[in-house]
Amino acid sequence: MGIFSFLKRQKTQREQEPEVSAPLEAKLSRTRSKFRDNLLDFMLGNKPINADLLEELESQLIMADVGIEATARVMSVLNRQVSRSEVGDSTALRQALQLELVKLLTAVEQPLEIPDSDSPFVILVVGVNGSGKTTTIGKLAKQLQDGGKSVMLAAGDTFRAAAVEQLQTWGERNNVPVISQGSGADSASVIFDAVQSAKARGIDVLIADTAGRLHTQNNLMEELQKVKRVIGKLDPTAPHETLIVLDGGTGQNALNQARQFHETMQLTGMVVTKLDGTAKGGVIFAIAEHLGLPIRFIGVGEKVEDLEVFEAERYVNALVSGS
Ligand SMILES: Nc1nc2c(ncn2[C@@H]2O[C@H](COP(=O)(O)OP(=O)(O)OP(=O)(O)O)[C@@H](O)[C@H]2O)c(=O)[nH]1
Numbered sequence: 001m002g003i004f005s006f007l008k009r010q011k012t013q014r015e016q017e018p019e020v021s022a023p024l025e026a027k028l029s030r031t032r033s034k035f036r037d038n039l040l041d042f043m044l045g046n047k048p049i050n051a052d053l054l055e056e057l058e059s060q061l062i063m064a065d066v067g068i069e070a071t072a073r074v075m076s077v078l079n080r081q082v083s084r085s086e087v088g089d090s091t092a093l094r095q096a097l098q099l100e101l102v103k104l105l106t107a108v109e110q111p112l113e114i115p116d117s118d119s120p121f122v123i124l125v126v127g128v129n130g131s132g133k134t135t136t137i138g139k140l141a142k143q144l145q146d147g148g149k150s151v152m153l154a155a156g157d158t159f160r161a162a163a164v165e166q167l168q169t170w171g172e173r174n175n176v177p178v179i180s181q182g183s184g185a186d187s188a189s190v191i192f193d194a195v196q197s198a199k200a201r202g203i204d205v206l207i208a209d210t211a212g213r214l215h216t217q218n219n220l221m222e223e224l225q226k227v228k229r230v231i232g233k234l235d236p237t238a239p240h241e242t243l244i245v246l247d248g249g250t251g252q253n254a255l256n257q258a259r260q261f262h263e264t265m266q267l268t269g270m271v272v273t274k275l276d277g278t279a280k281g282g283v284i285f286a287i288a289e290h291l292g293l294p295i296r297f298i299g300v301g302e303k304v305e306d307l308e309v310f311e312a313e314r315y316v317n318a319l320v321s322g323s
Contacts, residue, residue: 024308024318027300031281034064035319043090043097049082053090057097065251067286074100098320104285105312110294112241112269114149120198120206122231122238124191126224126261127245129212132273132299134163136245137207138170139307140297144205145176152201154194154208155180156187156227167209177201187211187223188230195234208239221264228265243269243296246287249278258291273299276306284315 025032038060047053054075061071077100081087087096114121123140127133134157141151153171157163161183171178179194191208198206208231210224231238244267246254254272261267270291275281275298284295295310 024300024314027276027306028281028315028318030277030279031064031275032319034279035282038063043094047090049087049090049093053093054079054082057093061282065280065282065286067252067255067283067289070104070285070289073289074104094320098316101285101316101320102313104288105295105315108288108292108295109310109312110269110296111309112294112296114144114205118202119235119238120152120195120203121240122195122198122235123205123207123241123243124210124228124231124239124265125207125243125245126210126265126267127212128247128257129160131212131245131247131250131257132271133157133209133212133245134166134170135302136271136273136297136299136307137167137209138174139299139304141176141205141207142174142304143307145174149204150202151176151205151207152194152198152203153178154191154206156191156194156208156210157212158183158185158187158190159211159213163209163211177203188226191227192230192234195231195238199234217260221260224261224265241269241296242267243271245271245273245299248272248275248283248298249280251280251283252286254283255287255290258287258293262291262293267293269294269296271295271297271299271307272310276300281319 058071058075062068078093078096081096087093125133125137137153141153144151153167153176155164155167155178164180164183168178168180179190179197181190187210194206194208210227211220228239242265244258244261246258248254258270270293272284272295297307298310300306300308
């Protein structure tokens with residue numbers, strides 16, 4: 001069983017216990033209310049479907065940050081179903097909508113698989129400052145450790161002294177080794193050291209933090225490319241995952257950031273954080289439509305367990321289902 005299938009199972013078991021943290025519906029309450037109050041309530045009560053209703057649905061999807069293209073894709077399917085009389089009233093339309101939203105996200109639902117191997121699985125974590133990178137690294141490391149993997153961290157955000165300290169403090173508290181050379185060091189050199197050390201110590205997973213800001217955007221992209229090249233010298237198959245952390249609360253900006261990083265770094269996965277504190281969780285649909293990159297996890301709070309393996313159906317249900 002893959003590590004994240006294991007984590008999913010652990011989570012299901014936790015959910016059956018009474019004192020568990022709030023369900024996803026509650027954590028996504030802001031986005032949920034945007035979807036439900038604005039988007040779905042007008043469809044309640046078996047209203048007949050007419051052009052006005054479809055138009056209203058379309059503009060509500062856009063207002064819920066689903067994005068123009070993803071909205072267009074969903075609406076074209078719904079319009080077709082209505083014109084073929086496959087969907088007859090607003091209740092059926094609501095169900096059809098839910099199904100289309102799930103389809104959109106299922107395309108990017110692909111949990112991170114970490115194979116058993118002799119050499120460390122290297123996860124390079126990128127993203128702008130404040131997106132939740134360090135917090136996500138901490139949560140991920142702890143979950144992996146709880147799942148039986150040995151983990152090491154590389155403090156590659158050498159541009160910001162506080163980032164190195166934050167990672168070190170976290171590592172000490174959680175018994176996870178952190179490789180660092182202090183602030184101002186060469187990020188690629190720190191991460192190179194860390195990969196060597198992880199290999200030597202037989203570590204299963206190395207998670208490398210990187211800078212989210214340098215003097216210029218070009219500098220940042222050049223540094224990140226250098227980091228990638230240097231890792232490849234020690235293991236041509238590494239990094240095995242280049243993961244971008246995006247702050248879901250920044251809506252459309254998150255999408256633009258992902259595009260920029262993807263161009264230079266050929267991302268292999270995404271984490272969308274802070275979906276608990278925002279009404280813009282609909283942006284996940286736009287991200288899925290535009291980038292087509294796997295969403296590995298979502299961040300829905302500050303606790304370790306608030307990093308969840310992304311599941312399309314669960315996410316959509318949390319936004320639209322129930323009374
Ligand atoms: N509510 C909520 N807060 C989060 C989540 N993820 C991160 N945060 C908070 O967001 C803030 C920024 O997170 P960091 O992990 O420090 O962000 P970073 O990208 O590493 O940014 P720097 O540390 O500035 O490089 C912190 O206060 C975190 O606790 C989340 O999923 N939900």
